[in-house]
Amino acid sequence: xxxxxxxxxxxxxxxxxxxxxxxxxxxxxxxxxxxxxxxxxxxxxxxxxxxxxxxxxxxxxxxxxxxxxxxxxxxxxxxxxxxxxxxxxxxxxxxxxxxxxxxxxxxxxxxxxxxxxxxxxxxxxxxxxxxxxxxxxxxxxxxxxxxxxxxxxxxxxxxxxxxxxxxxxxxxxxxxxxxxxxxxxxxxxxxxxxxxxxxxxxxxxxxxxxxxxxxxxxxxxxxxxxxxxxxxxxxxxxxxxxxxxxxxxxxxxxxxxxxxxxxxxxxxxxxxxxxxxxxxxxxxxxxxxxxxxxxxxxxxxxxxxxxxxxxxxxxxxxxxxxxxxxxxxxxxxxxxxxxxxxxxxxxxxxxxxxxxxxxxxxxxxxxxxxxxxxxxxxxxxxxxxxxxxxxxxxxxxxxxxxxxxxxxxxxxxxxxxxxxxxxxxxxxxxxxxxxxxxx
Amino acid sequence: xxxxxxxxxxxxxxxxxxxxxxxxxxxxxxxxxxxxxxxxxxxxxxxxxxxxxxxxxxxxxxxxxxxxxxxxxxxxxxxxxxxxxxxxxxxxxxxxxxxxxxxxxxxxxxxxxxxxxxxxxxxxxxxxxxxxxxxxxxxxxxxxxxxxxxxxxxxxxx
Numbered sequence: 001x002x003x004x005x006x007x008x009x010x011x012x013x014x015x016x017x018x019x020x021x022x023x024x025x026x027x028x029x030x031x032x033x034x035x036x037x038x039x040x041x042x043x044x045x046x047x048x049x050x051x052x053x054x055x056x057x058x059x060x061x062x063x064x065x066x067x068x069x070x071x072x073x074x075x076x077x078x079x080x081x082x083x084x085x086x087x088x089x090x091x092x093x094x095x096x097x098x099x100x101x102x103x104x105x106x107x108x109x110x111x112x113x114x115x116x117x118x119x120x121x122x123x124x125x126x127x128x129x130x131x132x133x134x135x136x137x138x139x140x141x142x143x144x145x146x147x148x149x150x151x152x153x154x155x156x157x158x159x160x161x162x163x164x165x166x167x168x169x170x171x172x173x174x175x176x177x178x179x180x181x182x183x184x185x186x187x188x189x190x191x192x193x194x195x196x197x198x199x200x201x202x203x204x205x206x207x208x209x210x211x212x213x214x215x216x217x218x219x220x221x222x223x224x225x226x227x228x229x230x231x232x233x234x235x236x237x238x239x240x241x242x243x244x245x246x247x248x249x250x251x252x253x254x255x256x257x258x259x260x261x262x263x264x265x266x267x268x269x270x271x272x273x274x275x276x277x278x279x280x281x282x283x284x285x286x287x288x289x290x291x292x293x294x295x296x297x298x299x300x301x302x303x304x305x306x307x308x309x310x311x312x313x314x315x316x317x318x319x320x321x322x323x324x325x326x327x328x329x330x331x332x333x334x335x336x337x338x339x340x341x342x343x344x345x346x347x348x349x350x351x352x353x354x355x356x357x358x359x360x361x362x363x364x365x366x367x368x369x370x371x372x373x374x375x376x377x378x379x380x381x382x383x384x385x386x387x388x389x390x391x392x393x394x395x396x397x398x399x400x401x402x403x404x405x406x407x408x409x410x411x412x413x414x415x416x417x418x419x420x421x422x423x424x425x426x427x428x429x430x431x432x433x434x435x436x437x438x439x
Numbered sequence: 440x441x442x443x444x445x446x447x448x449x450x451x452x453x454x455x456x457x458x459x460x461x462x463x464x465x466x467x468x469x470x471x472x473x474x475x476x477x478x479x480x481x482x483x484x485x486x487x488x489x490x491x492x493x494x495x496x497x498x499x500x501x502x503x504x505x506x507x508x509x510x511x512x513x514x515x516x517x518x519x520x521x522x523x524x525x526x527x528x529x530x531x532x533x534x535x536x537x538x539x540x541x542x543x544x545x546x547x548x549x550x551x552x553x554x555x556x557x558x559x560x561x562x563x564x565x566x567x568x569x570x571x572x573x574x575x576x577x578x579x580x581x582x583x584x585x586x587x588x589x590x591x592x593x594x595x596x597x
Binding site for chain 1: 449452453455456457459460462463464466467469470484487488489490491492494495496497498499501502503505523526527529530533534537540541544545547548551569570573577
């Protein structure tokens, strides 16, 4: 009986989403109704009394607004432009080189920014005009920028990994370490995908003139502040010198100082960084709240425990089950926003996956590795049709390029993602090797 | 009316942003203090916790104003603009109702905390003070939702 209740809640959520309700409301309303139906309306009212503050005041979650602010300040301080200029001066004279430069700059910016949407937007702002000047194919430019943007959450810090760490009760520092090598692999695969695409359709990305070496070195100097922030923030987290929250706070101050020293960070820039942080944090935390309400109701139906039993009893090899779970996420990610998807399903899926025997990995290693795999799935959802959020973010900056055109060119990047997912699935060491050095 | 509510939402968001920046500054000072003279600032952890919680609440009206709450539109992408407007009006109404409910319950929460005179562990800050911004923030967000105020025309899928 209760299991049907869980399905009804899930169905109600999907219907409300289809009716264009904000996702957090679409999760919250069935959650609240279900909670009241099972536990009584008194219990619901008591639950609601403290829910907002309880969810907003989790110490580990405070890194999210901090990392977002750090990324916003880095943008306002002109760091994204410096990164793109440096990358373009080295590879811009190759065919498709500006696209590769955008990918590399996104990877580097990802090291000071925890959000894929912010990374896609900031790099697109500096790279798009240049790509237009050299008559890049619009769809190709959009696809490269959107795919590059996903490196924002892959290269630590990462908002998605922070949320995963909290739901799965894992160490944030170790997750950040685990995502670094897969993030670099992703950047490499994207660059290879661009190079291969250029052999086949060279007209998509014309080369820009070669930049002489005496101009390359000064451009490279623009990378130094980002590298410094990254080393202090992530080095401090990895080395156990300070907690993730402290590191994020240091990152905010460093990004502001660098912007001020470069004389690019104005008062107006600070204001827009604060407002940008407000907007994105608000969206994330309302989704967190909505998912939490629905999960509260689902937990009452005992659906999570049942689902775990069900998955454990499937007559399939564990790796095949894991593959199916990831495919399921890719499918769900095509109708749902990826963050809501993870927040909503992890309480059910995580325990189920943890009881699988995967390469005989110990529990913690398995949890960290699964987090990296999920991150890759989220990346795919961010650029894949029909609702690749990053594509729309870039599209909002380039109104003349139809998103459909971008989707046609994004296939090469999706292929790179798919290959990366298989590689990460077959070689857990890629994700787990760095973790051993975290203190 | 609309302009006043929009301005209030920006003020709330900026106040929240300043709080985040301040607690970040305090945390950095605390880390430096721990490193140089082996004395962190007492209560830095709870300041961060209470500060971000109230800041996040203050962000909500601005978020509602900019209408950037994620929606799924693949099912309605081919339906007309008139239907969109009607559905979005309903969505705003539902969001307003939920936000109002949360505001009312949060107000009860604040009142009972105040009655219980609960304080934070280290600094002894009355907890209801940190809770309090939630109530006006949620009410403001609900009002903005109710009036269906958008700062810019709605962007599909963005």
